[in-house]
Amino acid sequence: MEKHNIHFQSPLSLISALTINADTEEFSFRLDLSRSESFPSHRFSCVDDKFHADIRYSTYQVPQNAAHLQLKLGDCLGFGATGTVYSAHISNSLSDLSPPVPQELIVKFARLNHCRSLAREAWIYNCLDENQRLTGTVVPRCYGFFTSKLTESGVDYTTLSSSELPFELPWSIYEFDRDPDRDNILHDDFDDEVVRPQTWNPGHIITKDSSPWNSWTPDPDDPLVAVLLLEKGGQRYTDFDDRDPLVREDVELVCEDLEFAGIAHNDFRMPNLIRAPPATSVCRRHKRVHTWNIIDFNQAWPLDLSVENFPRDTNAVLNSRYRSGYFYGWQ
Numbered sequence: 001m002e003k004h005n006i007h008f009q010s011p012l013s014l015i016s017a018l019t020i021n022a023d024t025e026e027f028s029f030r031l032d033l034s035r036s037e038s039f040p041s042h043r044f045s046c047v048d049d050k051f052h053a054d055i056r057y058s059t060y061q062v063p064q065n066a067a068h069l070q071l072k073l074g075d076c077l078g079f080g081a082t083g084t085v086y087s088a089h090i091s092n093s094l095s096d097l098s099p100p101v102p103q104e105l106i107v108k109f110a111r112l113n114h115c116r117s118l119a120r121e122a123w124i125y126n127c128l129d130e131n132q133r134l135t136g137t138v139v140p141r142c143y144g145f146f147t148s149k150l151t152e153s154g155v156d157y158t159t160l161s162s163s164e165l166p167f168e169l170p171w172s173i174y175e176f177d178r179d180p181d182r183d184n185i186l187h188d189d190f191d192d193e194v195v196r197p198q199t200w201n202p203g204h205i206i207t208k209d210s211s212p213w214n215s216w217t218p219d220p221d222d223p224l225v226a227v228l229l230l231e232k233g234g235q236r237y238t239d240f241d242d243r244d245p246l247v248r249e250d251v252e253l254v255c256e257d258l259e260f261a262g263i264a265h266n267d268f269r270m271p272n273l274i275r276a277p278p279a280t281s282v283c284r285r286h287k288r289v290h291t292w293n294i295i296d297f298n299q300a301w302p303l304d305l306s307v308e309n310f311p312r313d314t315n316a317v318l319n320s321r322y323r324s325g326y327f328y329g330w331q
């Protein structure tokens, strides 16, 4: 049993199963995935600079018996340490879905050792969708988080995941990963940084502590593939964009929206800003369609602005460090 209800029109309520077909020069596979719970975060507080276990920060409901989406994998659009991102076209008819799903989406595959980090990113998208409905305005719309065991999907992973292969699979472990046997430690993983209420009894509510993701580690003998399905945006932010005052103004407003949602991004760099998807909606706060979107939330923290001294003490934490050395990759 989970606490939250998905809004009727949320893109997160539309799809419960996913089939990805790939047939490229490099690899060919069919992967059947089902919706999976995302990984809640503890709430960060600027009052004591600690994370707080809080039953309001719990899992989101996963839709059952919703649409089954079939995708044909396209080109690789980018990659990072956590995942690789591909374009994908819908290959079955889903014309009756409301809101409509664009024909082209992106699939972010977690590298085999980073499924937990992607589950956390998915949870932040859940928060942004529920809180002030920011998906579709300053972050791409999210259509869900899905997982599959490679063995159960019938993908011949013994061949496909071999490090001898001359090409990368979408879920291949990053060649420069310092610790290919485990996922990243998240900021709220350190027990001495977490405060739990004296009578902490979340019961049936699944928070970070009781989430199956909390103790997840990659199993090389039974690998899990995890993917996040998002609306497709455009090119990443470049030095050229950075010289345009109108671009800078829009990015500052996008950061403000994230700040008012109480989400600290914690990894705000040029590659994590992309041109907004074509179907971006009008922002209610700024009464405009933002031309830039923020992505990559696997290190983000949620804050409850109603209990913080916002903006006085909180801004430094929420601040996206836009146009700092970190943003340009100098630190």
Ligand SMILES: Nc1ncnc2c1ncn2[C@@H]1O[C@H](COP(=O)(O)OP(=O)(O)OP(=O)(O)O)[C@@H](O)[C@H]1O
Binding pocket: 077, 078, 079, 080, 081, 082, 083, 084, 085, 106, 108, 140, 230, 231, 232, 233, 234, 236, 267, 271, 272, 274, 295, 296, 298
């Ligand atoms: N929704 C999207 N639309 C278009 N391109 C995207 C989208 N999401 C990601 N990309 C592209 O893929 C790249 C990698 O994505 P992302 O930053 O999410 O990966 P990551 O592995 O989490 O990165 P990190 O190294 O920070 O962990 C982005 O820089 C961008 O170019």
